Amino acid sequence: MAVSHLDEQENFSDIPKGPKTATAKPVPTDRPELVYDGKASEILILFLTNVVLNILTLGFYRFWGKTRIRRYIWSHMRVGDDRFEYCGTGLEIFVSFMIILVVFYAPFIGLVTWMTVDPPYDTPQANIIMLNLVFLVGFLIIFFLYYVAIFAAYRYRVSRTIWRGLRGNMWGSPWIYGCIGAGLGMLNVLSLGWTKPWADAVVFRYRMQRAGMGDAPFLSRMGCGGMYVPYLVAWMITAVVVVAAYSVLISLIVGELQAGRPPSKEQLAWIQYANLFGYLLILLAWQLASPWYKKVMMHNIAGTLRFRGGGFRAGFTTGQLYWLKIPNFLLLLFTLGLAFPYTIHRTAKFTARHISIGNDVDIFGLRRGEADGPRFGDGLAEFVGIGGL
């Protein structure tokens, strides 16, 4: 097996990288290994149950359904002989969801409905400007909350993870992370994506640095070294597809519409579908172009992570990441998301197979940590489109 790309090899002096080091320092028999032994059929059944109960409850079962699937995955993931435990509850997520629904979402929808149905101003122009202003503010809030939700979801899951009777911990504030993430996200937009590798490293490091298991923190020295070349390749390919797709789309639309005539219903529908198709094409292009970048980034994340004196390592190749990502993407697209459980299963299997824990990580001397974790669940994720699992 070829030795994979490693950014900071000096961290890995104790991890076997090939035959040479392996003979120099034999692997102890109790070397902790990440193993996933879940079955796709069981997750599919759990998911099917969720779909049916979601339909019957107008979607409100999903917090409990999600919890069941998390429990299944956590309990089938183990380090050595010790399985993880997920101790979150559906109720916790439901409560957090309801809080956000009542405090933020419902007033916003109410405001927009009121402004459309019973416009407050006398001139249509003023109403349209006000409505657009409301949408703009709503969009900015959602943009910020998206990053808050990422951290909150991450913190909730870590704090509800138990291993050998000890809880995971997470420090740091979702609001600060939200500010950093949203700020960098804006910067990425303004720089047309050229700051993304650096921004990615910053946010990952922030999250990694603030996680821990029991009383021991994770340490991350992640930088964006090595990430720029693969990113630029992915960027160029996607940019070419974006430009090509939109110039074809725009020329088609301009050709189709006759000057001075209003677009017909059919043409509007056609434009809508073409737009959607262009969007999917760009998504697919990014999926096809980005695995090299993602591989380097994940190797970088694992490679710069330290825990109780040892390190980690990601050992997959770009090809293997392709084989994970592309079928997952296509499966989701063509099954309206019904293949979601299978994609989770594949991802869990992939993670366990390719992430290894250095045998210098002293994982057995942990104690209980200080933090109790958040009281509420990660319901915010539902509002910003990252509520999958």
Next chain:
Amino acid sequence: MEKISATYFDGELGIASSVTIQSVDHNLRIQFDSDRHIIDWPIDDLRLTEEVHKGQPVRLRRSRQDPGRLVVEDGRAVDDLLRMSRRLRRRDYRHRAATKRAVFWVGMLGLAVVAVWRGLPLAAEPIASMVPLKWEEALGRAVKKQVFLLIGGKGGTCDGVAGHRALTRLVDRLGGTMKHRYTFRITVINSDFVNAAAAPGGYIIIFRGLIDKSTGPEALAGVLAHEIGHVIERHGTENIVKILGLSAILSTMTGNTSGVVGESTAIATNLIAKGYSRDAEREADEIAIRMLNRTNIKGAGLVSFFQWVATKQGSSQGLGAYLSTHPDSMTRAARIKSRTTGTGPAMSDQEWQAVKSMCR
């Protein structure tokens, strides 16, 4: 009960202790192998940390506050013990065969999908009928505004007073044959579009193109009767209920709202909604036929209009739009021909001339 060996984690130190467990007077007695120390957990307090599947150890905890965890590798050994606890459900630690469960839930999914497909239109009607008239009218005004914005164009509205009076008289005559709560308000938009539209709450929009292409007032009366049918049956409001319900169900079904899944469910919603709207068109046609018969207006005008539409189908964009959500024109023409009994005119020649010159 015999003694079973297990592993205990106290939640303070991440150390695995070998213990022996057995039931003693409604308690689960946990005894450490090293120093014989004893912990008792009331059996009724026992909870599983998760559902147990084949090949997975049984893991037990006590209450939310107690961080202690007990791991029993051989799940069968504790079967009797688990059965004694009131909190535990057998199906959480002894699952039935995967195939049986899969078949059961696939069947349930099939039933649920049929229930939504068939039930949504049925549910939309009573829900739409609960919407107060005021809301419907507000909704209608909003829809009307949208239509203006989208296709109103520069032509503006046609405000010929005599023509407007004639149209209102016609619409009131048609609407008067049915029981409803609406006041019909007609707007004629100066546009080549051959179309008419009904917004909720009694708003009817006619494009000048339709008046121009009508062979006579009877054809126009037929189209108006069709639009009145939409209003009376509250199709616009029902449609909003259906689409909201459908997208809510489809998008929450999988619990996944990520980009790809969101887009593909949007397409599915769109396609299903199209199917619903064809049913609504048929319903509006039925009502139009009934109104024409009750007012004794000739159906032949509408028949010839549809025949003319059928010959032009697809060749003109305005017509293409009119037809996209409507049933096949020839079929409609044939059905109207066989069902209409009226013999009289829709309005006087003088009135028809006033309508035709509304936009001048």
